[in-house]
Amino acid sequence: MSVDGALGFESDYVKNREKQIRQQGAWTWPNVYDPQGFAGVMRRLNVSGYGLVLIAPDGKVLGKGIRMDSVEPMLDRLFTAAK
Amino acid sequence: MIKDLSIAFAAFMTLIPAGQSETIRIPMKACRLTRPARIDIKIDKKGNPSINQKPDFQLVWKGSVTVDRESFDIYLPRAGSYSLKNTAKDDGDLYNTSTLISIDSNHDGRLTEDEGWFANLPIRIGDKMFEAVQIAPNGNSVELKPSAKPLSGIVVGRKIPPFAYKSRDGKSVTQDTYKGKAVLLDVWSVT
Numbered sequence: 535m536s537v538d539g540a541l542g543f544e545s546d547y548v549k550n551r552e553k554q555i556r557q558q559g560a561w562t563w564p565n566v567y568d569p570q571g572f573a574g575v576m577r578r579l580n581v582s583g584y585g586l587v588l589i590a591p592d593g594k595v596l597g598k599g600i601r602m603d604s605v606e607p608m609l610d611r612l613f614t615a616a617k
Numbered sequence: 618m619i620k621d622l623s624i625a626f627a628a629f630m631t632l633i634p635a636g637q638s639e640t641i642r643i644p645m646k647a648c649r650l651t652r653p654a655r656i657d658i659k660i661d662k663k664g665n666p667s668i669n670q671k672p673d674f675q676l677v678w679k680g681s682v683t684v685d686r687e688s689f690d691i692y693l694p695r696a697g698s699y700s701l702k703n704t705a706k707d708d709g710d711l712y713n714t715s716t717l718i719s720i721d722s723n724h725d726g727r728l729t730e731d732e733g734w735f736a737n738l739p740i741r742i743g744d745k746m747f748e749a750v751q752i753a754p755n756g757n758s759v760e761l762k763p764s765a766k767p768l769s770g771i772v773v774g775r776k777i778p779p780f781a782y783k784s785r786d787g788k789s790v791t792q793d794t795y796k797g798k799a800v801l802l803d804v805w806s807v808t
Binding site: 565568571578579580588591595613 | 707711739771774776777778784788790795796800803804
């Protein structure tokens with residue numbers, strides 16, 4: 535899932551941008567909004583806008599600030615451990 | 618003897634269990650460690666962003682606090698002054714001017730860029746929340762008090778804190794929505 539830190543998420547611009555991207559077929563996961571933007575995300579999650587967070591099935595956080603090139607190895611380890 | 622008593626008292630103060638309302642005073646000792654800085658973004662006049670990784674910054678004060686019988690090292694950066702206040706309009710990490718307190722959440726002796734907590738916001742240590750009450754001007758002590766705020770903040774090795782968001786089509790997404798499934802969470806912006 536993605537958390538959009540854009541303020542003014544009800545604006546037409548933001549609505550249209552999301553619609554455009556979804557129509558391209560590349561966005562299939564839920565996108566949610568923090569009504570206070572990145573400031574709200576910082577308060578609630580203490581996450582900057584860069585890097586991914588990987589959460590295990592039991593809710594435990596496995597990684598934070600993960601760069602794209604590190605995601606696959608972490609997912610491999612997670613799914614291997616699950617077998 | 619007075620010096621020994623004050624050291625013993627300071628050590629005792631750091632062992633007060635969290636959950637009590639008393640302020641916890643953490644004496645800090647000089648140290649030398651570095652940690653990655655957060656990414657710096659500059660927007661030019663045309664609105665084009667440039668992303669820069671700032672050089673590592675130095676951590677020069679180290680203390681220890683026990684929460685739920687687990688000891689955590691906390692650090693302060695080198696700074697001309699320390700502040701509990703954010704003078705920027707935004708609490709986002711790009712703009713927040715309050716002191717970034719680093720906490721070694723996974724006890725590995727290294728601080729990563731995700732182990733920082735701004736002093737003006739609630740600070741998660743273990744599975745408890747705290748508020749920074751005071752940072753000594755010279756950095757040799759930090760005072761925290763247990764916070765009544767709900768658990769927040771993503772910490773590697775800990776359970777995700779409760780959250781509730783809505784998608785554009787009105788669907789509610791919480792920490793339980795994907796229970797039993799792995800989740801890749803991406804914080805970003807469409808704008």
